[in-house]
Amino acid sequence: MSNNLKCTDFEENLSDYIDQSLSENDRIALETHLHSCPTCSELLSGMKLVMAVGRDFPIHTPPAWLATRIVANTPPPRASIRKRLAAFAQSLLEPRTALAIFTAAIVMGWIGGGSVRGAVMDRAEGVVSCAYDHAIRTYYRSPVIIEIHSRFDQLMENS
Amino acid sequence: MGTTDAELLARCRNGEHAAWDMVVRQHHQRIYNLAYRYNGRFDEAEDLTQEIFLKIYRTLHTYNSDLGAFETWMMRVSRNCIIDHYRKLKTERRQTDSLEGEHEQVAEVGNRFSNPADMLDHRELSERVHAALIRLSGDLREVLILRDLEGFAYEEIVEIVQVPIGTVKSRINRGRVELAKMLKREF
Numbered sequence: 001m002s003n004n005l006k007c008t009d010f011e012e013n014l015s016d017y018i019d020q021s022l023s024e025n026d027r028i029a030l031e032t033h034l035h036s037c038p039t040c041s042e043l044l045s046g047m048k049l050v051m052a053v054g055r056d057f058p059i060h061t062p063p064a065w066l067a068t069r070i071v072a073n074t075p076p077p078r079a080s081i082r083k084r085l086a087a088f089a090q091s092l093l094e095p096r097t098a099l100a101i102f103t104a105a106i107v108m109g110w111i112g113g114g115s116v117r118g119a120v121m122d123r124a125e126g127v128v129s130c131a132y133d134h135a136i137r138t139y140y141r142s143p144v145i146i147e148i149h150s151r152f153d154q155l156m157e158n159s
Numbered sequence: 160m161g162t163t164d165a166e167l168l169a170r171c172r173n174g175e176h177a178a179w180d181m182v183v184r185q186h187h188q189r190i191y192n193l194a195y196r197y198n199g200r201f202d203e204a205e206d207l208t209q210e211i212f213l214k215i216y217r218t219l220h221t222y223n224s225d226l227g228a229f230e231t232w233m234m235r236v237s238r239n240c241i242i243d244h245y246r247k248l249k250t251e252r253r254q255t256d257s258l259e260g261e262h263e264q265v266a267e268v269g270n271r272f273s274n275p276a277d278m279l280d281h282r283e284l285s286e287r288v289h290a291a292l293i294r295l296s297g298d299l300r301e302v303l304i305l306r307d308l309e310g311f312a313y314e315e316i317v318e319i320v321q322v323p324i325g326t327v328k329s330r331i332n333r334g335r336v337e338l339a340k341m342l343k344r345e346f
Contacts, residue, residue, distance in 0.1 A: 043336065046342055074176075
């Protein structure tokens with residue numbers, strides 16, 4: 001830093017000067033300028049005042065209800081899928097849930113177990129027989145089978 | 160940040176409401192003051208404090224104690240939240256009105272004193288400095304708040320603001336110079 005310091009140079013280094021982080025030469029250059037420039041001298045005083053005020057800035061106490069309001073407005077955390085599955089499995093193992101499932105199974109079996117099972121079986125049998133009929137009809141109506149059968153009949157008559 | 164606080168955060172992450180309650184009560188004064196220092200309005204500071212804590216809660220899982228202190232991380236989240244808040248307000252053209260209103264209110268108090276020496280009781284001076292601080296550009300204001308009001312070290316400010324240390328130092332110096340000049344014009 002030259003000894004013919006300008007005010008702008010002085011301003012740029014003012015914080016470093018206050019923090020005492022300038023080299024010896026730079027400090028001397030700044031102080032030389034400071035003694036000859038009332039504007040910069042005033043600026044230095046102003047900056048020191050600003051820093052002093054900043055250090056003792058009043059600390060305001062937030063309203064007593066603020067923390068309570070923040071906590072009350074914090075949404076409950078969303079559990080991970082793993083945790084939710086674990087909770088579900090845990091609920092299944094609870095005696096109340098097991099008893100409810102067991103009771104429901106017995107009641108359903110008692111009310112409609114037979115008819116339900118019968119209906120399902122009837123339906124299954126219907127589907128199978130329908131498919132069987134369809135296959136038989138297709139077999140006997142196919143031209144190849146008809147030809148084979150007619151040849152076979154002719155052979156029987158000739159013999 | 161001691162072990163107790165680390166445990167507290169772990170409990171918060173596990174969804175323990177009581178632990179979160181303790182974190183809020185431990186830190187809300189600091190966040191509240193930070194918000195107030197940015198905007199100079201108590202009502203906005205209250206809303207901002209809540210907004211900041213909700214953000215902290217949502218992003219708590221991203222905090223890594225190996226990368227720095229909880230307080231520094233919390234201040235970074237707060238600073239980002241405050242900036243986002245005022246960016247939104249700026250687009251709605253409401254920020255200027257509220258800050259100017261606040262400043263005029265503070266300036267009026269100051270104008271009652273003809274002699275600066277009479278005026279310079281501590282509270283009065285703080286209000287003047289705060290009013291001038293609010294008129295600084297956002298970049299300068301935030302580093303000045305963090306350094307001169309909150310007392311953070313340069314390295315911590317680098318972490319919070321995420322700009323190089325040279326930029327931080329230069330902004331702090333420019334902010335102080337501008338603030339000193341503003342106050343000089345007022346006196």
